[in-house]
Amino acid sequence: xxxxxxxxxxxxxxxxxxxxxxxxxxxxxxxxxxxxxxxxxxxxxxxxxxxxxxxxxxxxxxxxxxxxxxxxxxxxxxxxxxxxxxxxxxxxxxxxxxxxxxxxxxxxxxxxxxxxxxxxxxxxxxxxxxxxxxxxxxxxxxxxxxxxxxxxxxxxxxxxxxxxxxxxxxxxxxxxxxxxxxxxxxxxxxxxxxxxxxxxxxxxxxxxxxxxxxxxxxxxxxxxxxxxxxxxxxxxxxxxxxxxxxxxxxxxxxxxxxxxxxxxxxxxxxxxxxxxxxxxxxxxxxxxxxxxxxx
Amino acid sequence: xxxxxxxxxxxxxxxxxxxxxxxxxxxxxxxxxxxxxxxxxxxxxxxxxxxxxxxxxxxxxxxxxxxxxxxxxxxxxxxxxxxxxxxxxxxxxxxxxxxxxxxxxxxxxxxxxxxxxxxxxxxxxxxxxxxxxxxxxxxxxxxxxxxxxxxxxxxxxxxxxxxxxxxxxxxxxxxxxxxxxxxxxxxxxxxxxxxxxxxxxxxxxxxxxxxxxxxxxxxxxxxxxxxxxxxxxxxxxxxxxxxxxxxxxxxxxxxxxxxxxxxxxxxxxxxxxxxxxxxxxxxxxxxxxxxxxxxxxxxxxxxxxxxxxxxxxxxxxxxxxxxxxxxxxxxxxxxxxxxxxxxxxxxxxxxxxxxxxxxxxxxxxxxxxxxxxxxxxxxxxxxxxxxxxxxxxxxxx
Amino acid sequence: xxxxxxxxxxxxxxxxxxxxxxxxxxxxxxxxxxxxxxxxxxxxxxxxxxxxxxxxxxxxxxxxxxxxxxxxxxxxxxxxxxxxxxxxxxxxxxxxxxxxxxxxxxxxxxxxxxxxxxxxxxxxxxxxxxxxxxxxxxxxxxxxxxxxxxxxxxxxxxxxxxxxxxxxxxxxxxxxxxxxxxxxxxxxxxxxxxxxxxxxxxxxxxxxxxxxxxxxxxxxxxxxxxxxxxxxxxxxxxxxxxxxxxxxxxxxxxxxxxxxxxxxxxxxxxxxxxxxxxxxxxxxxxxxxxxxxxxxxx
Ligand SMILES: Cc1ncc(C[n+]2csc(CCOP(=O)(O)OP(=O)(O)O)c2C)c(N)n1
Ligand code: SF4
Ligand code: SF4
Ligand code: SF4
Ligand SMILES: [Mg+2]
Numbered sequence: 001x002x003x004x005x006x007x008x009x010x011x012x013x014x015x016x017x018x019x020x021x022x023x024x025x026x027x028x029x030x031x032x033x034x035x036x037x038x039x040x041x042x043x044x045x046x047x048x049x050x051x052x053x054x055x056x057x058x059x060x061x062x063x064x065x066x067x068x069x070x071x072x073x074x075x076x077x078x079x080x081x082x083x084x085x086x087x088x089x090x091x092x093x094x095x096x097x098x099x100x101x102x103x104x105x106x107x108x109x110x111x112x113x114x115x116x117x118x119x120x121x122x123x124x125x126x127x128x129x130x131x132x133x134x135x136x137x138x139x140x141x142x143x144x145x146x147x148x149x150x151x152x153x154x155x156x157x158x159x160x161x162x163x164x165x166x167x168x169x170x171x172x173x174x175x176x177x178x179x180x181x182x183x184x185x186x187x188x189x190x191x192x193x194x195x196x197x198x199x200x201x202x203x204x205x206x207x208x209x210x211x212x213x214x215x216x217x218x219x220x221x222x223x224x225x226x227x228x229x230x231x232x233x234x235x236x237x238x239x240x241x242x243x244x245x246x247x248x249x250x251x252x253x254x255x256x257x258x259x260x261x262x263x264x265x266x267x268x269x270x271x272x273x274x275x276x277x278x279x280x281x282x283x284x285x286x287x288x289x290x291x292x293x294x295x
Numbered sequence: 296x297x298x299x300x301x302x303x304x305x306x307x308x309x310x311x312x313x314x315x316x317x318x319x320x321x322x323x324x325x326x327x328x329x330x331x332x333x334x335x336x337x338x339x340x341x342x343x344x345x346x347x348x349x350x351x352x353x354x355x356x357x358x359x360x361x362x363x364x365x366x367x368x369x370x371x372x373x374x375x376x377x378x379x380x381x382x383x384x385x386x387x388x389x390x391x392x393x394x395x396x397x398x399x400x401x402x403x404x405x406x407x408x409x410x411x412x413x414x415x416x417x418x419x420x421x422x423x424x425x426x427x428x429x430x431x432x433x434x435x436x437x438x439x440x441x442x443x444x445x446x447x448x449x450x451x452x453x454x455x456x457x458x459x460x461x462x463x464x465x466x467x468x469x470x471x472x473x474x475x476x477x478x479x480x481x482x483x484x485x486x487x488x489x490x491x492x493x494x495x496x497x498x499x500x501x502x503x504x505x506x507x508x509x510x511x512x513x514x515x516x517x518x519x520x521x522x523x524x525x526x527x528x529x530x531x532x533x534x535x536x537x538x539x540x541x542x543x544x545x546x547x548x549x550x551x552x553x554x555x556x557x558x559x560x561x562x563x564x565x566x567x568x569x570x571x572x573x574x575x576x577x578x579x580x581x582x583x584x585x586x587x588x589x590x591x592x593x594x595x596x597x598x599x600x601x602x603x604x605x606x607x608x609x610x611x612x613x614x615x616x617x618x619x620x621x622x623x624x625x626x627x628x629x630x631x632x633x634x635x636x637x638x639x640x641x642x643x644x645x646x647x648x649x650x651x652x653x654x655x656x657x658x659x660x661x662x663x664x665x666x667x668x669x670x671x672x673x674x675x676x677x678x679x680x681x682x683x684x685x686x687x688x689x690x691x692x
Numbered sequence: 693x694x695x696x697x698x699x700x701x702x703x704x705x706x707x708x709x710x711x712x713x714x715x716x717x718x719x720x721x722x723x724x725x726x727x728x729x730x731x732x733x734x735x736x737x738x739x740x741x742x743x744x745x746x747x748x749x750x751x752x753x754x755x756x757x758x759x760x761x762x763x764x765x766x767x768x769x770x771x772x773x774x775x776x777x778x779x780x781x782x783x784x785x786x787x788x789x790x791x792x793x794x795x796x797x798x799x800x801x802x803x804x805x806x807x808x809x810x811x812x813x814x815x816x817x818x819x820x821x822x823x824x825x826x827x828x829x830x831x832x833x834x835x836x837x838x839x840x841x842x843x844x845x846x847x848x849x850x851x852x853x854x855x856x857x858x859x860x861x862x863x864x865x866x867x868x869x870x871x872x873x874x875x876x877x878x879x880x881x882x883x884x885x886x887x888x889x890x891x892x893x894x895x896x897x898x899x900x901x902x903x904x905x906x907x908x909x910x911x912x913x914x915x916x917x918x919x920x921x922x923x924x925x926x927x928x929x930x931x932x933x934x935x936x937x938x939x940x941x942x943x944x945x946x947x948x949x950x951x952x953x954x955x956x957x958x959x960x961x962x963x964x965x966x967x968x969x970x971x972x973x974x975x976x977x978x979x980x981x982x983x984x985x986x987x988x989x990x
Contacts, residue, residue, distance in 0.1 A: 003946045014950045014966035015921035019703075019735035021970035025949045038502045042368070051734055055512035056890055056903060056913035057921060063500040064915070066509040067367055067394050074361030078326060078368030078376075079500060081352035085323045085374060090502060108364070111357030185946055211970075212703065212735045219971030219984075222947050399900035460899065498902030505915045508902045513731070515889070519897045526894075 001189040006033045016059040018051040021211040021218020023225065024124050025051070025059075027182050028095060031122065031204075034192045037062060039091040040083075042076050044105065045069040046097035047131045048124065070104040072096040073112035076119040084118070091120065091196065098125040098139035102165050113172040113201045120195050120202045123165065126210035134213040138163040141233070142280060143273045144265040146213070151268035161280050166205045166237075173242035175200035181207050181234060183226035187248055191238060207234045215264025224263070231259040232285040249289050256281050297321050297349045300484040309472030310335030312440045312479050313379060313405040313465075316447025318343050319487040320403075323374035326354035326365035330384040331417045332473040333407040337379065359384035363391035363404075370400040371508050373499040375451070378402070381469065382409035382423045389427065395462045396431025396524060398509055399497060401454030402462040403447060408436075408570065408621075409469040410654050418655020419469040421570070421622040425598070425630040431524050433463040433531055434599045436570040440479050443467050445548060448482075452491045453538045458530040460497055468571040469655065482546055490545055532600045553602035555594040558584060559609055562591030564670040566617040566649075567606075569595045569631060572658050576619075579663040590667050595631065603638040610639050614674035616646045617666050621658075623650055628682050645673050651685035662686055693746035694836065695756045699775050700765035701926065703735035705823030708849070709765065710741035713827055716837045716845035717745040725750050736926040736968060738769060745836070761834060764788060765809075765822055771989050772925040774799045774884040785878065786833050788822050793876030804878035805833030807869045816865045817858075824850065828866035832873040839870045923950065927969030929984040935959045937981035944973035944982065 011032040018025050024047065032039065040063045043049045049066055052059040067075050076094040083090045096105055101123040109121065128146045129135040135148040142161045145151040149158040170177045176198040178191040188206070195202040209225050211218040228234035229250055236248035256278045260266035269277075282292055297318060307315070314336045317325065325344075329337045344353045352369075356362045359380050366376040380388060385406055395402050410420035424434060433454065437443045443465065450463035467473055482490075498506050512520075536552040543549035558580055559565055568576045573594045583590045593609060595602070610616060616639070620629025627633055632648035639646060649666045652658040662685045669683060669692070684690045696713065700706025707728040714724035726743040742756040758778045764770055764787040775785060776799050784803040787796060790811065793804040809825035816825075824846050831839045843863040851859025888910035892898075898906075903914035911920045940958040952966035953973060960973075960981070974982035 003942045006946070008954070010951050012951065013916050013919040014952045014963070015918035015923060016950075017734050017737050017921070017923070018949060020926060020949070020968035021972055022734070022949055023947075023972075025951070026947055029951050030946060040372070040500045040502065047734070050511050053507065053510045053918065055510045055516050055901065057917045058507045058510055058903075058915055059918040060507065061505065061916040063502055063505045064507045064510070065368060065371055065500055066511070067364055068390060071361055071364035071391075074326075074356055074364035075368040077354055077356070077361075078324065078365030078370075079372045081324050081326075081354055081365070082369035082372035082374035082376075085350070085352045107357055108361045111361060114357075115355070182947070185943075217971070219975040221949075221970075221972055222976050397900065398902070497899045504904060506902050506904045507915055508900070510901070510903075512901060515891060516897065516901065519892065519894045520901055522894045523897065523899060 001193050002186050003189070006030065006189070011037065011061040012052070013059045013061065015057070016051050017054070018047065019212045019218070021221050022051070023182050023221040024048055024126070024208045027124055027206055027208060030189070031192050032062070034189065034196055035091050035093060039093055040065070040079055042066065042072060042079065042094040044072045044096050044100040045131065046100055047126070048095060048097065050131055069100055071108045072100055072105055073108040073117070073121055076121065077112045077115070077117040080117055080119045092118070093120045093122060095122040095124060097130070098123060098127060099129045099137045102138035102163055110172065113169060113174050113203065116174060116200045118200055120204065122204045122206065124206050124208040126208045126213060127162070128210070128213050130210050130213045139165065142277050143269060145268060146265070156268045156273070166203070169203040169205070170239045170242055174203060175241060176202040177239040178203070179205045179234070179236050181225045181229050181236060183222050183229060184236065184248065187236060194238070213265070216262050220262065227254065227259045230254045231256050232281045233259050235284060235288050237288060247288060253285070253293050297484055298347070302483040302486065303481050305479050305481055306476050307440065307479050308335060308474055308476050309440045309443045309467045310407070310474065311339050312444040313447060313467065314339035314343070315481060316444045317377040317403070318349055319481065319484050320375065320448060320451050320491060321349070321484070321488065322351050322377040324352045324354065324366065324369035324376045325378060326356050326362040326369070326376070327378045328356055328359045328362050328380070328384060330359070330381050332409060332469045333379050333381040333384070335473065336405065359387045360391060363388045363395065366402050367391060367395050367398065367400055370402055371398060371498070371500050373496045373501070375494045376402050377404070379405045379407070381407040382411050385423045385427065386411055389430070392427055392430035392432060394509070397520065399460040399527070400462060401451070401460055403450040403454060404462065404464050405443065405447065406464050406466045407469050407473045408466050416654050417469065419471055419621070420653055420655060421466070421620070424464065424466050425622045427464065428599060428630065431461065431528070432599065433461050433528070433597070434466065435464070435597045436466045436595070437472065438571060438573045438594060440472055440475070440477050441548065442550065443472060444479050444481060445542065445546070445550070448487055448491060449538050449542055453531065453534045455491070455494050456534050457497070459527055459534045461527050461531060466570065471571045486545070490542070528600050535597060550596065553597045553600070554605050555596065556609065557592040557594060559591035559593065561589055562613055563589040564615045564617065564667065564674055565591040565593050565609065565613050566619060566663070566666055566670065567593045567595050567631065567635060568619045570621065572619055572621070572652065572663070575658060575660060576663045579660050579667065583664070583667055588667070588671065598631070598634070601634055601638060606635060606638050607642065610642050610644050613644060615670045616644055617649055617670045618646065619649050619651065619666065621652045623653070632682070645678060646681070647673055647678060648682045649685050650682065656686065665692070693744060693750065694760040695758070696743040696761045696763060696830070697756050697759040698741040698743070698763045698765065699769050700739055700741070701769070702737045702739050704765050705821060706739060706765050707741045709763070709823035709826055710743045712824070712845045712849045713830060713837070714743050714745070715849055716827070716841040719841045719844055720837055722747055723749050729755060738773065759783065761786060761830070763826060763830060765826055768925060768928065768989060770796070770798060774886070776800060776802060784833060786826070786829050788826055792874055793878050796878040797882045798878050798880060799882050799884055800880035802878055803875070805829055805873050805875045807873045809869055812865055812868050812872065816868065817861055824862035825865040825869040828869035829873040832870045833875055839867060842866050922965045923968050924965045927967055927987055929969045929971060930964065930987045931962055931967065931969070931971070931973050931982045932985050933960050933962060934981045934983070937979050939979055941978060943976050943978060947972050947976050
């Protein structure tokens with residue numbers, strides 16, 4: 001599966017109101033091309049909810065439901081069970097932000113994963129609460145400035161590292177867990193396809209650089225996603241029933257310094273902060289890819 | 296589908312009656328989370344599923360919030376759904392209750408009335424369901440286990456009516472009903488299926504006919520939706536009266552609509568009761584009547600929609616009205632008292648409020664007699680206060 | 693009392709401008725309020741903010757429908773909507789543009805002040821953030837508050853957030869704009885067709901708001917209807933595809949957030965009705981077939 005295999009027909013229309021350069025619409029549009037028309041979509045409160053529709057207008061061309069913020073996994077469970085009861089096959093997909101996944105939504109998510117509900121849960125991770133104006137989340141990386149972790153005179157940015165949500169999901173030993181990046185189309189599409197073909201609980205976690213919240217030139221969204229992968233800030237792999245089955249290892253490891261360049265949220269970084277972030281990346285890298293490359 | 300169930304006489308708890316009612320209604324999806332004293336409902340329904348009596352989907356969610364979320368979603372996908380909760384569980388669900396009603400999804404959820412912490416307790420108080428007043432649910436209270444079973448059946452029929460389409464919350468008092476066994480007449484599954492009919496959703500998540508449900512909506516549209524819900528709740532009054540009548544015709548048990556009058560005809564004073572206290576109060580009324588006192592009783596069945604017109608017509612002919620509340624809205628009064636006074640606006644009849652049984656304290660016949668005693672006095676001379684805390688140590692009445 | 697309506701785009705700081713103006717008026721002893729229309733607009737979407745000034749306490753809490761002044765932070769907005777809507781008879785419009793007032797065309801001839809706030813901001817602040825420069829233009833054009841008060845308000849408001857130096861630079865931008873503002877009369881005659889709005893009655897409103905795709909006299913609503921929302925007017929730079937160079941790899945088609953690139957005879961082509969001008973396509977094209985050019989709107 002590659003870009004050229006995707007159908008022309010889109011199930012997510014233009015005219016949506018995402019910020020210019022936001023990659024999230026491209027993420028959902030391309031996913032939907034694989035999921036197809038026979039899909040029911042749920043989104044909780046987040047940027048995607050707001051930019052994909054303001055009544056009476058809507059970008060979605062498939063059945064679409066929103067209830068609240070913290071319950072994505074419970075809502076898609078409900079839809080999936082109703083369809084199972086009817087004896088009809090339909091793909092049920094929930095698409096939540098990092099806030100709706102790592103923080104307020106983790107309880108419902110963990111419950112649905114443990115019950116192995118027959119649904120696809122997608123987390124688009126822009127590393128903060130963007131819809132409410134860029135507040136920190138459990139996904140915000142170390143040091144990043146958000147409106148609740150401002151680069152103040154005494155404390156500069158978030159003090160804690162990013163939580164490893166995909167690993168938490170892998171520990172649930174569900175049929176399928178994958179991390180994705182829109183900057184790697186083939187890998188991205190193959191994972192979406194794999195998710196579609198798998199039965200039971202499937203968790204897709206995709207990085208979604210946010211030009212507004214991360215403060216970078218909107219033209220660079222994809223480039224930054226690529227650098228996230230190449231630096232090890234974001235890792236790409238698949239796991240089935242808790243076992244890692246496939247790893248995408250970048251050909252060359254770039255220093256985090258190169259990744260954070262051009263992102264306003266890291267502008268206040270001191271050499272010590274860079275070193276701290278690099279240490280975190282190196283630990284993560286070693287865990288997944290083995291030894292660090294010679295520098 | 297469910298196995299064919301014959302009509303039968305059972306001696307069962309209120310919780311069992313609530314679960315069995317849902318079984319008879321052939322619900323498609325149940326999502327629930329246990330909490331004392333609702334636990335038996337979840338357990339009984341698990342038995343029905345695991346014994347193959349029903350092929351309903353039972354989602355054992357990880358919280359009440361998820362229970363309601365899943366029910367809303369399943370109902371939006373066209374299923375008939377069911378859940379049950381109490382107290383803290385209902386409080387946790389609060390956010391989702393608005394969503395169920397605004398999306399016009401006729402979910403049925405018995406609430407076993409239990410005190411809400413702090414301090415933590417497990418006994419009967421109505422301070423869990425009363426605060427859900429403005430969530431847009433039809434809310435009613437049962438007097439006995441027969442009414443619990445019957446009300447579950449009627450709840451689906453009322454809620455699913457095209458002119459209503461609202462979720463329904465039948466309430467039953469913790470332990471006094473939930474864990475007490477008493478004889479209950481159950482109709483057969485065929486009779487119930489005929490009575491409630493098939494659920495025909497007004498909107499549905501269906502790839503063959505895609506719809507958007509619950510989208511982000513600006514001020515230009517929400518007020519019209521609010522009005523629709525208001526009309527639906529007003530329509531529910533008619534629906535309740537009609538459905539209770541149809542139920543009486545079909546099954547022989549008449550619940551008289553929104554309220555039931557007991558010996559009100561020539562009554563000088565009446566007491567409005569809710570929940571299980573009603574049964575106890577009937578005893579007291581009989582006793583006082585034997586003593587020649589002209590007292591009556593109004594069993595308030597529905598809190599939402601509120602039986603405004605019914606109460607006004609009774610109030611025309613009585614000299615004092617008492618309202619029993621098992622909950623208090625601090626700084627004002629009991630919720631039913633506030634509501635009744637509002638309904639009787641402009642009428643010249645004293646209305647008094649009796650608070651008793653909070654936190655699950657037993658409300659005994661003596662307490663109810665006290666209420667009537669105060670009412671009889673009020674009819675003759677203007678009372679010096681409105682709110683009476685019956686049986687509260689250190690508080691005189 | 694007089695009222696000002698600010699037109700800008702999400703992220704341009706129109707709300708900050710409206711608030712800073714209120715502060716300036718307050719510093720001169722007036723009573724002033726300022727508030728945004730709080731929509732859910734993302735960066736780039738048209739947004740509005742309002743300021744009211746009076747010599748006594750302002751009690752009215754409605755939005756502003758008949759402003760005395762209209763301030764336009766983003767020139768492209770005068771092309772796509774009638775910014776004069778509701779403007780009082782003798783009202784005035786203040787626009788950020790390089791044009792002279794006489795060169796500006798609006799729906800009717802009105803008093804108009806212009807200033808090239810973008811150039812001023814680029815020169816002094818190094819960034820095209822025009823919300824402080826425009827305040828100098830308002831002071832000059834209306835004479836309602838002094839430029840000194842505007843400077844004070846900017847230093848207080850922006851300085852508190854961005855630091856003293858940035859506050860002073862922004863104040864300078866306002867002062868320069870004050871000096872460069874031209875006042876005159878704009879041309880009229882530009883026709884706007886107001887977009888129809890679907891406003892169903894209670895009866896017409898779908899129950900519970902559950903909405904399929906529906907044709908209304910205001911166009912499509914419900915499922916798939918965002919297609920009615922032309923986001924092309926958000927754009928300041930436009931992608932130009934060199935069909936000669938394009939190798940038809942479809943990367944731009946895949947990455948475009950708007951999904952507004954299609955393939956024609958194996959070559960990429962942009963639907964400018966929706967393109968927001970983000971520049972991703974140009975950045976990602978492997979053969980540099982796409983160039984971003986500053987858009988000239990007529
Ligand atoms: C119970 C509840 N708490 C808070 C909110 C406010 N809220 C709406 S969206 C949001 C943040 C969403 O963040 P995320 O999930 O990361 O999505 P993003 O907007 O960043 O794409 C918050 C806090 C809410 N809607 N509901
Ligand atoms: S704030 Fe970020 S995530 Fe939200 S629409 Fe804008 S760019 Fe996308
Ligand atoms: S990315 Fe460049 S080469 Fe590829 S299709 Fe687009 S314009 Fe053509
Ligand atoms: S600039 Fe390119 S990528 Fe961005 S919206 Fe326009 S066509 Fe799409
Ligand atoms: Mg986020």
